Amino acid sequence: MQNPNIKLTHNLVASDMVVGTSVYDPNDQKIGSVERLILEKTSGRVSYAVLSFGGFLGLGEDYYPVPWQMLTYDESLGGFRINLTKDQVESAPKYHANEEYDWSSDNGRRISDYYGVPPFGAATM
Secondary structure (H helix, E strand, O other): OOOOOOOEOOOOEOHHHHOOOEEEOOOOOEEEEEEEEEEOOOOOOEEEEEEEEOOEOOEOOEEEEEEHHHEEEEOOOOEEEEOOOHHHHHOOOOEEOOOOOOOOHHHHHHHHHHHOOOOOOOOOO
């Protein structure tokens, strides 16, 4: 029987190890962390990483849905890198911690347009 406690391999990682991982800008400055992953129901592919920052002790924190393809894992940092500054991410579509986000296709297009990537579900491969 396989051990369900194995967390990663050379190219795989368990989702609980991604949540909480730091996200860095191009200058190696931490700009936030991964709060949650949003998966496409049918394919199981990760569509968005929701970044969190702001607030104090989780109060007043904002959440920023970022297309998954915007993040790359950087082993030297032990976290993800995004080719944007914190100010650029702060100007992106967001929602507050005490709100439910509307994951409609219209909001998906707003996110894609902001980051300049194809909308979720568009043929990218």
